[in-house]
Amino acid sequence: MGVKYDKLGINYNVTRKADPFLVQTFLKYLRPKLKGIYLDIGCGTGNYTNEFQKEGYRFIGVDPSLEMLEKARLKNKNIGWKKGSAEKLELANNSVDGIIGCLTVHHWTNINKAFHELYRVLKTDGRIVIFTSTPKQMKGYWLNHYFPRMLDDAITQMPSLSHMENAIKKCGLEIVETEKYFILPNLQDKFLYSGKHNPEYYFDEQIRNGISSFSSLENQMEVKIGLSKLKADIDNGEVHKIMESYKNNKGDYLFIVGRKSVGNRSNQQVQIIQK
Template sequence: METYDKIGFNYNKTRNADPRIASIIEKSLHLNENNLKLLDVGAGTGNYSKFFYSKGYDVTALEPSEVMIAQALENNNIKWIKGTAEHIDIQNNSFDGVFSVLASHHFNNLQLAISEINRTLKSKHFAVIFTADPSVVSKKSWLYDYFKIVFEKAISNYINIENFRSLIESTANTHVEIIDYPLPDNLVDNFFASGWKNPSLYLDQNFISGISPLVSLETNTLNQIQKKLENDLKNGTWNSKFGRILEENYFDGGYRFLVWQKP
């Protein structure tokens, strides 16, 4: 069973396409006209697919989870394909651009997925993967302090960003650019570190329900973390130790764009 077949039932409540993230993807794809064909790999409920359709692109959404597809926003102009990144049932050289948003850590075979993405992409066109490298997040941050178990698990599951670049370069035989993305404090796509400036969000079940590493925690473990966080917010411990972050405008949560052009 796909991960989001188990945990993705409330995904649309908190996971909306953030226009700043989408705009970086659009710019990195070097799209210079409408009606170009785009592929969204690991599309989830199609929030980013919908964004690009609204900009005038012809979008195909690839997603393995039936639960996620069933929640897809009604849009007859987006073509849905149930399938995995490792086996994309589409002809070679079909798309003017391919993108994937926070899905690559769910791929079962990253090298095969990159090969498939590259196969479906037209020559001289671009692909973009928005991903995260939890190993670069400061161990002094409050998120790491409270959610250390999440980071430790994620570090073992996510590929280091430099190794990810090397994998793409060797698989696609091309140069890969890494674009850092420090997180603003008002993201509308509520992925794991998006609440870096609002710790009370991590006590909200709606927020938690759209974040796979939190939903995947054992209930007792998550409850213990939330209880400690709630108590520390009430008694001033959190503010005393970490309140300085409230003066910051951005946070490095390890999020990065990987961009390459197919030869």
């Protein structure tokens, strides 16, 4: 994954900017304290890490890609940027007060090992906030109509919600709640389904280059054909019918909030909030 994102990292900052709404939602669930120290796992070029630091919180950013980390250092030298992965962290036991992971879980090679490692470095009563999407959610993207193989490959990478819940509980974390996230029209971070309401986004090569699925060489032929079909459907108005047919209430992405509590309360019922 590091090599793949070394290449992607070259122009990653052009379109992958921290979204203000997502930043505030992370902070709402993380509940950080000014004297604490927090971990952004899979931080990439540090867009979100940097925004959290601007809010007055101390963060460490960890990523396997040296190219990404180099971009992050140029952005903010006051953050501790470290090469590493969710499965192997060069951090002491009980050394961080909280953890955030933004669109990174699908890159972990061993989700059970990763959550155990995150549990190890997290202090008691510390929170972990994961932002991701599930296979069920991704099957509801209208992108499936135009780029079926590309989406199928992307969906295959994603762990299911039950898989993540099991891994989180197995390592000893308590799941506090999950919250569905529906793409907002003014989303600033141009990740995969950012064009949900604005299909024209996908004609922008810079936006595509910042999304691993679109930038992958093996998907280029389907991307070319799919964009041609999308352009035709936009011109004749058919795209609105396609988008309407994919409307659902499953959410486009998901926040999963966990906590390292003193007792084992893993059987607590998970509260689902639909915004």
